[in-house]
Amino acid sequence: MPPTDPSGATATAAEDAKAPHGVSRRGLLGLIGAGAAGLAVGGGTGAAIGANAASASSQRNAVYPFHGAHQAGITTPVQDRLHFASFDLADSLTRDDLVQLLKDWTAAAAKMTAGQPVGETGAVDGPEVAPPEDTGEALDLPAAGLTITFGFGPTLFQTTDGRDRFGLASRRPAALAVLPRFSGDNLSPEISGGDIAIQACADDPQVAVHAIRNLSRIAFGRASIRWSQLGFGRTSSTSTSQLTARNLMGFKDGTANIKAEDPKVVDAQVWADGDPSWMAGGSYLVTRKIRMIIETWDRAQLQEQERVIGRNKGAGAPLSGGAEFTAPDFSATGATGKPLIDKAAHVRLAHPDQNKGTQLLRRGYNYVDGNDQLGRLDAGLFFISYQRDPQQFIDIQRSLATDALKEYIRHVGSAVFAVPPGAKAGGFIGQQLFA
Amino acid sequence: MPPTDPSGATATAAEDAKAPHGVSRRGLLGLIGAGAAGLAVGGGTGAAIGANAASASSQRNAVYPFHGAHQAGITTPVQDRLHFASFDLADSLTRDDLVQLLKDWTAAAAKMTAGQPVGETGAVDGPEVAPPEDTGEALDLPAAGLTITFGFGPTLFQTTDGRDRFGLASRRPAALAVLPRFSGDNLSPEISGGDIAIQACADDPQVAVHAIRNLSRIAFGRASIRWSQLGFGRTSSTSTSQLTARNLMGFKDGTANIKAEDPKVVDAQVWADGDPSWMAGGSYLVTRKIRMIIETWDRAQLQEQERVIGRNKGAGAPLSGGAEFTAPDFSATGATGKPLIDKAAHVRLAHPDQNKGTQLLRRGYNYVDGNDQLGRLDAGLFFISYQRDPQQFIDIQRSLATDALKEYIRHVGSAVFAVPPGAKAGGFIGQQLFA
Numbered sequence: 001m002p003p004t005d006p007s008g009a010t011a012t013a014a015e016d017a018k019a020p021h022g023v024s025r026r027g028l029l030g031l032i033g034a035g036a037a038g039l040a041v042g043g044g045t046g047a048a049i050g051a052n053a054a055s056a057s058s059q060r061n062a063v064y065p066f067h068g069a070h071q072a073g074i075t076t077p078v079q080d081r082l083h084f085a086s087f088d089l090a091d092s093l094t095r096d097d098l099v100q101l102l103k104d105w106t107a108a109a110a111k112m113t114a115g116q117p118v119g120e121t122g123a124v125d126g127p128e129v130a131p132p133e134d135t136g137e138a139l140d141l142p143a144a145g146l147t148i149t150f151g152f153g154p155t156l157f158q159t160t161d162g163r164d165r166f167g168l169a170s171r172r173p174a175a176l177a178v179l180p181r182f183s184g185d186n187l188s189p190e191i192s193g194g195d196i197a198i199q200a201c202a203d204d205p206q207v208a209v210h211a212i213r214n215l216s217r218i219a220f221g222r223a224s225i226r227w228s229q230l231g232f233g234r235t236s237s238t239s240t241s242q243l244t245a246r247n248l249m250g251f252k253d254g255t256a257n258i259k260a261e262d263p264k265v266v267d268a269q270v271w272a273d274g275d276p277s278w279m280a281g282g283s284y285l286v287t288r289k290i291r292m293i294i295e296t297w298d299r300a301q302l303q304e305q306e307r308v309i310g311r312n313k314g315a316g317a318p319l320s321g322g323a324e325f326t327a328p329d330f331s332a333t334g335a336t337g338k339p340l341i342d343k344a345a346h347v348r349l350a351h352p353d354q355n356k357g358t359q360l361l362r363r364g365y366n367y368v369d370g371n372d373q374l375g376r377l378d379a380g381l382f383f384i385s386y387q388r389d390p391q392q393f394i395d396i397q398r399s400l401a402t403d404a405l406k407e408y409i410r411h412v413g414s415a416v417f418a419v420p421p422g423a424k425a426g427g428f429i430g431q432q433l434f435a
Numbered sequence: 436m437p438p439t440d441p442s443g444a445t446a447t448a449a450e451d452a453k454a455p456h457g458v459s460r461r462g463l464l465g466l467i468g469a470g471a472a473g474l475a476v477g478g479g480t481g482a483a484i485g486a487n488a489a490s491a492s493s494q495r496n497a498v499y500p501f502h503g504a505h506q507a508g509i510t511t512p513v514q515d516r517l518h519f520a521s522f523d524l525a526d527s528l529t530r531d532d533l534v535q536l537l538k539d540w541t542a543a544a545a546k547m548t549a550g551q552p553v554g555e556t557g558a559v560d561g562p563e564v565a566p567p568e569d570t571g572e573a574l575d576l577p578a579a580g581l582t583i584t585f586g587f588g589p590t591l592f593q594t595t596d597g598r599d600r601f602g603l604a605s606r607r608p609a610a611l612a613v614l615p616r617f618s619g620d621n622l623s624p625e626i627s628g629g630d631i632a633i634q635a636c637a638d639d640p641q642v643a644v645h646a647i648r649n650l651s652r653i654a655f656g657r658a659s660i661r662w663s664q665l666g667f668g669r670t671s672s673t674s675t676s677q678l679t680a681r682n683l684m685g686f687k688d689g690t691a692n693i694k695a696e697d698p699k700v701v702d703a704q705v706w707a708d709g710d711p712s713w714m715a716g717g718s719y720l721v722t723r724k725i726r727m728i729i730e731t732w733d734r735a736q737l738q739e740q741e742r743v744i745g746r747n748k749g750a751g752a753p754l755s756g757g758a759e760f761t762a763p764d765f766s767a768t769g770a771t772g773k774p775l776i777d778k779a780a781h782v783r784l785a786h787p788d789q790n791k792g793t794q795l796l797r798r799g800y801n802y803v804d805g806n807d808q809l810g811r812l813d814a815g816l817f818f819i820s821y822q823r824d825p826q827q828f829i830d831i832q833r834s835l836a837t838d839a840l841k842e843y844i845r846h847v848g849s850a851v852f853a854v855p856p857g858a859k860a861g862g863f864i865g866q867q868l869f870a
Binding site: 081083085087088127128129130131132134135136137138139140190204205206209212213216217220224225226227228229230232233243245246247248249250251294295298299300301302303305306313314366368369370371373374375376377379 | 516518641647651683686735737
């Protein structure tokens with residue numbers, strides 16, 4: 001597996017100049033095509049232009065190629081906004097139907113990630129007597145760094161009542177299984193699992209929403225949304241060009257995340273090996289909807305908050321000293337002989353040093369789903385991680401059994417997906433699985 | 436009422452250069468203070484710098500003054516993101532408690548709209564043994580054009596079981612009453628009404644969420660959120676410097692909206708008169724949560740969609756011809772003698788020409804609240820309008836009784852609020868009401 005990521009940014013000065021003045025999605029296409037040919041980043045790690053913003057983005061004009069060895073949306077610099085949907089397939093769907101759906105989704109995803117409307121004729125130029133092929137709400141918007149990433153859930157490979165749903169039971173990766181129950185889990189099945197996941201990330205939420213909406217529409221009668229999640233703010237960086245962002249606990253999150261600029265780590269921790277062969281160049285995706293007990297957290301003393309996390313709140317420096325990117329010293333003790341980083345601190349228990357070097361590539365988002373009936377914000381972190389094997393997540397989550405943070409969070413949703421490699425031009429997502 | 440809006444943008448070149456590279460909210464303060472003093476737009480109509488984007492914003496560094504004759508967030512150029520919350524006050528709250536809450540909210544809103552953390556000591560520099568005064572998730576972010584706008588619901592003035600809740604019954608504006616029932620309404624009480632509304636708009640969603648969260652936290656034990664709404668994309672412009680945005684039907688929305696650059700219209704349609712006197716310089720706010728029947732709409736033919744709206748989908752031009760900003764010609768007929776703009780078209784029924792010249796200043800947002808149990812997007816328009824009298828909304832909504840659009844939408848939430856004038860420096864929001 002080459003340590004390069006095909007999802008290089010290809011924003012052009014022409015787009016920067018034009019898009020904010022309202023060149024249409026359709027009109028923009030010519031510019032993007034020309035720019036991509038001239039300026040495509042061949043062997044880079046997906047560093048986008050102008051990525052140096054903590055939350056809202058200056059990357060509206062980034063375009064990431066859909067086709068490549070890996071799917072985009074994994075090591076791609078984390079975009080600001082998320083719309084994630086988990087689909088269940090219709091009971092009546094055949095294997096051939098499933099292949100056709102994946103072909104249809106691939107075609108639409110390739111168009112939308114290039115900033116084009118879906119369909120042959122587009123939303124506006126189509127015949128008056130047919131529904132528009134594209135729903136239209138992104139017509140005036142650039143690609144906004146849109147990536148669309150597909151994953152297959154364990155249930156896709158399931159044999160039910162002696163029936164192998166899609167003839168895929170024998171091709172199920174051994175690594176792909178429903179996650180075990182973890183201490184403190186409080187999962188709702190209706191916001192967990194699913195046959196196929198689609199992660200749409202973009203620097204404009206309307207572009208991400210447009211993608212999920214049109215993919216859902218294309219799937220009408222074949223697949224329907226089981227659960228979905230909007231995320232308004234990224235909490236991780238996957239590129240050294242990005243500032244660390246803050247989660248809704250007010251702390252910097254993902255300081256020690258895997259960065260695309262470290263291809264050895266990406267290779268060792270993120271990309272699946274060739275067993276099964278159809279997953280070579282793929283990855284495994286874990287999502288966890290983690291509700292924060294916001295009101296309790298907000299009434300905790302600053303020293304308690306910092307003890308729980310193991311970093312200070314302002315700069316994000318480890319409590320053992322230094323600055324944000326200083327390595328934590330877990331053996332350092334204070335005047336009283338107590339460790340400066342608490343034994344139960346989140347940063348300690350999640351750290352690679354405490355987990356045999358295991359790391360995750362995190363891509364989580366802050367969410368607010370309105371409020372509950374008690375008038376509290378229904379808010380937290382939609383955790384997303386990519387790893388070469390879900391066991392990495394399982395091991396770290398088990399290490400977190402004594403995490404002091406558990407008092408302030410509840411895991412309410414969970415899912416795992418096998419993310420196949422990228423599609424080749426002319427091919428479709430998951431093609432290797434059906435070969 | 437002078438035809439000027441005090442909420443002028445005061446972004447500075449220094450911020451533009453600094454903020455994206457992570458100058459902290461605290462550190463940024465000095466820059467903003469200096470910039471505001473030197474560059475404040477005295478008598479402008481709130482035109483922001485770099486406002487020429489259809490959806491995602493280039494206005495992250497705009498700062499709108501909190502104090503002034505009118506509240507900001509009305510004629511202010513519509514920011515990209517919304518967090519709106521409607522609060523109910525605790526039964527035990529006294530009039531003095533309510534005044535104190537409004538003072539506390541005013542102080543916090545003034546801080547946050549200037550890009551500062553709430554509280555005296557800030558989130559990070561405060562004592563270790565107290566909860567941080569600010570929750571911290573916006574620490575690294577600029578003000579992002581944040582405006583915070585307060586409104587009072589009819590129930591604030593209510594007399595229940597012979598008890599005048601806050602001694603305000605006699606000061607209730609005659610214009611402030613629960614909206615009448617409209618044809619086709621399907622309202623849920625739990626997402627309607629409320630004692631006090633807070634509208635937080637910003638060009639970074641994390642900044643808007645941070646504002647509502649901290650105001651909710653400050654109100655703990657005194658007021659709790661009754662309902663709330665996140666909006667991810669503006670659907671209106673209130674400035675000629677902004678491009679028209681699209682709603683989730685894929686059509687341009689708000690083309691004929693009131694623009695701040697037309698102070699005569701703003702004065703005639705938006706600002707309340709002096710009856711009662713405490714409302715002079717205020718306005719009335721109507722919110723309607725309008726769910727779209729997305730799947731049905733998406734299967735409608737293009738010509739049906741265009742007939743329903745009365746404009747074409749691409750450019751947004753009226754079906755009577757011309758370009759987006761051409762005035763619709765409602766008398767124009769086609770070859771068959773039928774009107775080019777259908778009798779039931781939304782643009783016809785909502786147009787001032789059909790409503791004795793009445794206009795609304797719209798500030799609505801696209802929303803997606805996940806999906807329903809049938810796998811359909813729970814999505815639509817969170818409609819917001821400001822007017823000098825809610826009767827304007829009532830009249831237009833009654834005109835829309837035969838609107839062809841009604842087949843594709845459901846009004847599910849509704850609220851009306853009296854929006855007091857802006858606070859003076861040293862004063863508090865609603866002070867005139869308690870004078």
